[in-house]
Amino acid sequence: MAQDGIGASVRRKEDFRFLIGRGLYTDDIKRPGQTHAYILRSNQAHAELRKVDTEAAKRMPGVLAVFVGTDMEADKVGGLPCGWLIKNKDGSPMKEPPHPPLAIGRVRHVGDPVAVVVAETREQAKDAAERIEVDYKPLPAVASIAAAIKPGAPQIWDVAPGNTCYDWHIGDKAAVDAVFAKAHHVAKIDLYNNRLVPNAMEPRAAIGEYDAASGDYTLYTTSQNPHVIRLLMGAFVLHLPEHKLRVYAPDVGGGFGSKIYHYAEEAIVTWAAPKVGRPIKWTAERSESFMSDAHGRDHLTHAEMALDKDGKFLALRVATNANMGAYLSTFASCIPTYLYATLLAGVYTTPIVYCEVRAVFTNTVPVDAYRGAGRPEATFLLERLVDIAARDMKMDPVAIRRKNFIAATAFPYQTPVALQYDSGNYQATLDQALKAADWAGFEGRRAEAKKRGKLRGIGVSTYIEACGIAPSNVAGALGARAGLFEAAEVRVHPTGSVTVFTGSHSHGQGHETTFSQLVADQLGIPFDNVEIVHGDTAKIPFGMGTYGSRSLAVGGTALVKAVDKIIAKGKKIAAHMLEASEADIEFKDGKFTVAGTDRSKAFGEIALSAYIPHNYPLDQLEPGLDETAFYDPKNFTFPAGCHICELEIDPQTGTTHIAKFTAVDDVGRVINPMIVEGQVQGGVGQGIGQALLENCVYDKDGQLVTGSMLDYCMPRADDLPSIGVATHATLCAHNPLGVKGCGEVGAIGSPPAVINAVVDALRDYGVKHMDMPATPMKVWQTIRAASPKQAAE
């Protein structure tokens, strides 16, 4: 292994600029003549917009323009589109209400954009926005799933009776019911998977610019996928041809899903730029992020598992209501369906599964993918249900998992919910985690904690997830309105250094390092001779960007394919130069060699020859060494693993302290272990946040109660433990690198491990389940409720 090749913990290339304060985030960009936009947002959850009077605002100092929804409507601006069509049980399409960038006629959640003020400075725009008079006629609001599905509930959309977006299912209900009817035992759970606010540290921002001389538009934006934004905004919203629209997402300060979607502000600043005649910048304040970034999770679920007398899983039956918020965000509809129900077999041999999902509109911010997207919700319910089943049947939680695992020899394994797992070894990750966590020694630690008056618990979760979504044609058949391939261009320069243009986008993942390692390794050139370019549609080939842990599995594979083309062409050039047959040329360690001889040409010599083609087969081969490849994945990849949480609860205060967290994940081949560990630790941090701290709360009238970082409990350094991470690789069977993806495993595997541990710690109090987050108040109240005598003392 080269010291900076595949498998080495190479220090990151991107760190230098970030560490000296020279990263370039969207808000750092200052365009000549730049103006500033401020968006006036609804303070009402649900109201008729009777009048929006902007006259006084227009007269305020520094104000250049004020626009409302009807101004955009007059220009025939389209609504923000949804990228996935889900069909109802009866085959009819889901309900897709319009989503204008600025509200028209009615506002449907707190934060819904009502007007935009453009001024010389941000403060002037903000001051002027206070002079806009909005005449709201308040309407009754529904702020939760429970309120939205009640008979007679206020209706958010005329086109969506019962506030239902769709009513979808997967599996054979009658067959599942028949199994349940004969089951030895049925384990049950009712749970609410708490609503989360992604809170990437960089607030969203956008700069719209128009060049009147060329007719070119540029959008600088905080996006995980600039080409997707260009396509959606260009083709569906603003009707701008793609060749006249450049979308550039420079350094992006974290995404976690929330920067996948096409947001109103991107369309607003791009549309308004030619009207104002100057570039327009908008940057969210954090409170705006809370009320305008797509939220995550928010499922209300009842699930049941049928078991035989030995604890074998016979069937699973799940009914979920999923909150969509007030509008359909870009990928909202596919999260609680194809990224959720299809994962419900987990790592188990459960032969039959039925899941029905009703997607519900509420007067809340749209809900979409957030780190894990559907798989954390599936994993939480399944891994809680498995623990409940074990307890019901007086079985050990590890033993019941082992009994039901898919065997390491059973791959490829066809699940009853559409997916085919290609590889894995769930026994191995479990064993490794049990050992690292010293599971066997737990009872001793519990007894010791008890002496100190603490309740100690341990919890395990054995999860699976699906990354690198596609193939495109399969996704298309299921309703996807986009392709799911990735693209890469490898441009070899005359002196042998390389620039890679990738459709993947890095917003913390370290692609500039990992992809450089990959290319350096494959071409046998120095790591520092490789430059990675991403984020700018004017430079990179059409690619789908980064989400669903797809960058290496899909983007990396496109890169390998482009490198393969470079090597194939290099062999032809080498054959000519070495006067040998192409079939006899071998490429290894950066050298093209005639097999069995010491005659060779270095990679740099071949590159030079390609651009100075004097001794070159010009009659057979084009000059140049620059190749592009597109890769459409053959299947999902299936990272899996085991997370174990050990914690202590102080019964006096209800405070939970995590004593030890152990993660053993199978993410396939690891290119850079340091980066993989960092990804898993970050994911676990967010998972522990969901389990113990974070909760997005609306009051019954639809006001966002947790609308700032003062109110929404973000995990801080002293809330989280040191996070022990290890990997155990089985290779992905269908991509050349054998990689699976590591971005989301942490957030998927950890929440049930934490809650299983909380429930274990509280086992003497008769606690069977606790919804997330297990806050001190909730834990304390649970303990008090269970021990009334103690409380009275």
Add this chain to the structure above:
Amino acid sequence: MPQVSMTVNGKAVSATVEGRTLLVQLLREQLGLTGTHVGCDTSQCGACVVHVDGKSVKSCTMLAVQANGAAVATIEGLATNGKLHPMQEAFRDNHGLQCGFCTPGMVMSALDLVKHNANPSETQVREWLEGNLCRCTGYHNIVKSIQAGAAAMRGAGR
């Protein structure tokens, strides 16, 4: 409009600001020092931490006029001649950053910690970082970085 003068990273600067202009706005928008970031509006996240007269300060919570006459240090002033400060180097060595957005605030906050406590324990680092949020790392490697940076600074006698 008020006129302010101060040194920023050792250089004398003066600017005309509004009374309401925040120190972070002066740094980012008028002086072009965009390494200091704004991540929230409630003084919670610490992405904007700089040093004012040697103390770590959230520059989103201080008016530019309050810094009149002060010595301000930002992330841009740490590296010398392209060579990272030992604390910056420790962050790179220990993968203490991912998206990089919280990083300048983390580094500036860490330097103030080391000033108070040259050899902080893991618990002390975690408690000190109460006012700095990171969404990427789970803090694990930030804590490691700061301890390693502190050790390097002890070794270098800084």
